[in-house]
Amino acid sequence: MFDIYMTRLHELTVILYAFSVLLYFIDFLHNNRKANKVAFWLLAFVWVLQTLFLFLYMLETGRFPVLTIFEGLYFYAWVLITLSLGINRLLRVDFIVFFTNVLGFIIMAIHTFAPVQVESQVMAQKLVSELLLIHITMAILSYGAFSLSFVFSVLYMIQYDLLKRKKWGKRLVRIADLSKLEHMSYVLNVIGVPMLILSLILGMQWAYIKVPNMHWYDMKVIGSFVVLTVYSIYLYLRVAKGLFGKSLALWNLASFLIVLINFFLFGKLSTFHFWYT
Structure with missing residues (x-):
């Protein structure tokens, strides 16, 4: 049951992430401030979902999730979103969030469609x-x-x-x-x-x-x-x-x-x- 909820949470995150990047792209092409604002709050919600996913995953596994490429990619994408949102709010540099999260979404896509390697998970537990x-x-x-x-x-x-x-x-x-x-x-x-x-x-x-x-x-x-x-x-x-x-x-x-x-x-x-x- 836990795995099902985690999968659904991850799918929702990827969909919202895609919409956010799309709206940022519209803003980049047409200087649409309304699209930029909606995209930002969508991305903020994606960050909340990703943080929740990491927290639940740590509760389930009992460790910090960076020991496999599957986990590392997800944490990497979370770091990109966190840094881009922080810099955007502190420095107000337009388009930094868009370009950073194009990269972040690519990382998330690779993470989503990469096969989960059971042997790596077992080995990670042994080497923690x-x-x-x-x-x-x-x-x-x-x-x-x-x-x-x-x-x-x-x-x-x-x-x-x-x-x-x-x-x-x-x-x-x-x-x-x-x-x-x-x-x-x-x-x-x-x-x-x-x-x-x-x-x-x-x-x-x-x-x-x-x-x-x-x-x-x-x-x-x-x-x-x-x-x-x-x-x-x-x-x-x-x-x-x-x-x-x-x-x-x-x-x-x-x-x-x-x-x-x-x-x-x-x-x-x-x-x-x-x-x-």
Whole structure:
């Protein structure tokens, strides 16, 4: 009975999420403030349902739900919605919610239609530990920061293109100015990089204790350090070299593609993260 209620709750969440993204898209095309307002409250309700789902799932399983790819995707989508709603209310950056939740809805769709792997669930129960939970949670939160940074860079490129082509209009006014978009992208990466570093340190410590025969040249491990490297280079270019503008935004966009490759592809090729695939 619990599984049926959870399934229905999840289906309702996905449907409302789709309507919210659709209304945000209408607002983006036609500058429809009414559609924007309805979309925001729909998304807020989606966040409430997702939070309820996470809470019920934790009560049912007795642990924080991040130990499998199925759980991780859901938590990742929840982080994206939470951050986008928070930033939208605090900074009033138009379209940030739309672009972030296009990404969030894709993650939710992958989560919804991905097969639930029983073996991974059983293995996750065997490998549960506080260290592992903190490692995975911090990694996903860092990915959430990188995701929002990516969205700000996308908005930067759109605004840059509008200004270059002198396309004056409501969309140009509603998107924040270039300096603000670039600054927020940078701040989110400043948050994401140390969180990822701490996550990798905790992950290596856990692996050293629990998996003594683990291969350090595992694809997931290498991919995580590649992600850390490209974002560290971003910070170096921004702080030490004083690089600004379109070039830095393009570097940030390319860096996020590596995040996606590491999250989805390298996890499948990994022999170490076998419970997380």
